[in-house]
Amino acid sequence: MLSQMEERLTSLSLEQKIGQLLVGQAEGTALSESFRRFIERVPLAGYRINGPNIEHPAQVKKLTSDIQQAYTASGLDLPVIFACDQEGGVLSVFGDCVTEFPGSMALGATGSIELTELQAQQVGWELAEMGINHLLAPVADLNLEKTNPVIGVRAFGDDPAQVASHCFHFSLGANRGGVAVCAKHFPGHGNTAADTHVGLAVNHATEEVLRQTEYVPFKKLVDGGIDSVMVSHVVCSACSSLPASLSEEVISGLLRQEMGYDGLVISDDLSMGAVRNLYSAGEAVLRFILAGGDIAFIHDSRDSVEEAFYRLVQAVEQGELTEERIDTSLKRILRFKQKIAAYQQSRKLPSISGEELVRQIAERSITLVRDPRRLLPLSPDTKLLVISPRLSDLSEADTSSQQELKLAAYVKQAFPHTVCVELAPDEAEQALAEFRLQAAEADVILQGTVNAYRFPEQIAVMKELAKMRPLIAIMLRDPYDSELIPHDVTTLATYAATKQQLATLVRQLLGEVACMGGVPVRLARP
Template sequence: MQHRTSRRSLLTATAAVAATAATGTTANADPRSPGHDPDPDLSRQLKRLVSHMSIEEKIGQLFVMRVYGHSATAPDQVDIDANLREIGVRNAAELIATYHVGGIIYFTWAHNTRDPQQIAALSNGIQRAGLAQHTPVPLLIATDQEHGIVCRVGYPATLFPGAMALGAGGSRDDAYMVGRIAGAELGAIGIRQNYSPDADVNINPANPVIGVRSFGAESAAVARMVAAEVRGYQSSMTASTAKHFPGHGDTAVDSHTGIPVITHTREEWERIDAPSFRAAVAAGIDSVMTAHIQFPALDPSNDPATLSHPILTGILREELGYRGVVITDSLGMQGVRDKYGDDRVPVLALKAGVDQLLDPPALATAWNGVLSAVRSGEITEQRLDESILRILRLKQRRGLFQRPYVDVRQVGRTVGTRAHLATADRIAERTTTLLVNRGALLPLSRRRERNLLVAGADPASPSGTTGPPTTVLAKELTGLGFTTTVLSTGTAPAPGVIAAAVAAAAGKDAVIVGTYNIQAGDAQSRLVAALLATGTPVVQIAIRNPYDIAFLPGVGAALATYSWTDVELRAAARVIAGRAEPRGRLPVPVQRADAPTQVLYPVGHGLSY
């Protein structure tokens, strides 16, 4: 049918969707609305558009794919053969023309996010390629902009504290504002779907993949923060995504490299994991991302949740009443590849109830796997249409049919504005958590503790940083009137590095030392012990997970920032200097290192000046 239809009539169908959407009611429609269509005219127009698509175009709409480079029409400048090697195309425009993909995901490592103006131009190029197809459909461009430790769009965009930091702040107004501003900035550069917020409840301190990406360990508190951030995003033109359903917070295996197993009972799932997803659905979440985890109490087949019909259709859609888009986590992760081949995984995901298939490792294999399933009758064309209509409704709600392009010249009016940056700084101050303050060591005085050594871990920097943590922290303290010496000691300081730190502490009035996920007996704890032995007062900052203090009983003062991005380190410096009050309260408990079943600092702990 598609090839007998003129392009003029197809353009008319696309325009009709935009016109109906502009005058219809679905821009703010609740995707959970049971059993009725809030805008029959728009639905008819969308169905007409779908009817013009070939099977190949329909399959393409289901895929959200990575692509290398900062331009839609040129190869990647950093690795000119990256697209050919991994995808078999030269650039984004060729990817869209060949596979008709419905979405693109941006990554920093794929060189998509150099600066806001470049990102906006790339987005416009992608939309031009989408609307140049035989059946013209705008693309849904997405990214992971969780803030905190997971950011793809960096400076000069506004970077906010991450989820656990916001959980420490406890303000739903702040969570809403993060969603609203982040959504507006992403929308201004053409990104209309953000894979945030993380709705997992992190009750396992050893969780290697969630941790500070979660708002905390208490289900009700997490649910409140998730709902607030979702409402913030929904007030902008960028779709939000609750992840990772049915809950990734109690895992000890990273699903990037293995298959985690959740041992919760059904009753525990209802009490611990479900509330935040229920809250997201109630707030009108646009999309829900699946988890590559086994959850025997919900599905005894041992299929990962991404491929589980009982979990995605039985629980998410039927029990929770969710009617929006379901997207997989990356199909390149090992957690979803262990049991089935890359050609079968997307087919099984669709049969489970998924709509969008995210970033398969080999697009041709995945795409052809779905095509074969459709041709054999394993997946019906009607089943494809159900998902495509949900995807098109999402694109319409986020304004893509009406306004597919962004104004590159106006990006600076929204992205990284002075008002947005000031809001991020104020929010960060409300998240910094003071755990220990022996002898009222903090705040430091420029007269009493003028000369400081700033040392510690400098892990690889996320996009929300302008430099190593020690450098950023020292720069801010210097601006506040202190004299600073910087020494990066790394996450595994060797004996020689520890000796250098001890020498550098000589004559200093205090030492600020950043720690990064300390484990029992590791070198960072030996570094801190050596610094304490000098007699110089030591202020420790946990720059990722807040559990480090359990291994450092002798420090004079201890702070938790929940990340090492600039905005959180600047706030920590202002707290250290007494320019801001430490207002954060632990959103997770800290257990004793020598007795993990006993709580050292409970949820809600936090000191003030």
């Protein structure tokens, strides 16, 4: 007698099976007739939902519901995967549609796995309300390279055991909130100095070092039955000469056989430069499947998805890919789809509100790195010059440009004698003369920084102004800026420029709230 899963497999055509090996990018904010016809022609496993698909929660709920109904109407009555990158902090695709959390490194700075679990549960609940069922988080990378252009504060930290613990509890919380999760970016993207959105990134660590560091969080999640694992396009030279997403040694060898993972393996976006500079969409997807992967994610265009779909059909016809191999992945995919339906049905609302939760995270994460001149707390009568950086997206995995930086506004509310200016890195030299004039009228200068290793002009301005007046540096993103900031400058880390982090920072400047956070990465000079 056939099991329910085996019956479902036998009921699918070859084209329907191949469609389940692909996730594409949703189109628009509503289901168009053109998109509906595409769904009928190429029935994918699901779609990623991101910025261009999002207006407000009710609209997203209708979009996901309409897509699911379109599948049912076409005769494919399987749950559709709706995936998103809602990590919090610098990668928050839902913006103000959901609770604004500061991201992974802020949670690492709290030292509290309880807060991590509660945040993930709140995120899961809010996503499930909109029909989203696959959260592409937690980030299980260790940020071991301070010039890393794409991970940074998206990681919980750099300590293997601590990151593993936060990731595990994040997974528990998100599942309880109603969504499946994904450990990314296997086998680790945190020890690279390049961005795989653009080109190849290579991790040169030895096998011994990898086992002691970057593999640790993934192994804990695998042992805990993580719903899915995303394989990156990083080349781990100790494992393979290929990007991990195309490597049989990494997927079938390291992840499947050695670590014992038999759950869903998905690719990072196969339209990213690290892969697409080498292979077409169709060839990249075929290589990922042959290497042991289950679902290939392609986010650039409908054309790329169709190319990949028909290349897989061709591969079966030409004997490059067997239907038996496809069925192996289909069993994992169907099990995963059963899980997302179960999470949706059993979800639970967190015990505290999102507003209270972000307040607690802010108070326990913001870190006073040093205050050698004992400038803090400040009097409300202090005359401040506030220099705010201009926020921008530092990679494709970044939504910072969508944030309104409220640093100056919040400071001015608490300190009436405040002058506010903005600093763009490419305008630093021209701005310095004006800043000197304004600094002459101030008692203290407050300067925000964003990733000074990439934009050192910020530090050049700071060094000049610190000669004139006492200066407080606010690291709004990566805490590695501390290594470049003059050692006699009071320095704080917020790890994110979210509204609650900045509102709490101002209260800490006034001495109303203590700074309780600890930097979760090692600094060459605190």
